[in-house]
Amino acid sequence: MSGEDLRKNFILTTAANFFSRDPREFFKLSDDRHLSKFLDDLNLLMLVINAQNNITLTTKVNFYHIISFFKLIKLKTNKF
Numbered sequence: 001m002s003g004e005d006l007r008k009n010f011i012l013t014t015a016a017n018f019f020s021r022d023p024r025e026f027f028k029l030s031d032d033r034h035l036s037k038f039l040d041d042l043n044l045l046m047l048v049i050n051a052q053n054n055i056t057l058t059t060k061v062n063f064y065h066i067i068s069f070f071k072l073i074k075l076k077t078n079k080f
Contacts, residue, residue: 021055
């Protein structure tokens with residue numbers, strides 16, 4: 001697997017399964033800056049993975065064969 005970060009393992013394994021590819025191809029990207037930023041930056045809400053030819057990760061949408069991951073966040077509200 002790709003180290004100790006279970007979040008990265010989940011995303012990369014899910015993407016490999018989605019694209020019917022060998023997970024080892026995706027685990028090579030465990031240190032990708034887009035993946036790290038997506039997981040660590042609370043303001044970055046989307047990660048896009050394209051595996052049409054080469055596997056690429058980005059935080060911007062393109063309209064190729066992609067899988068997208070979104071963060072669901074709970075907004076704090078003031079109680080009256």
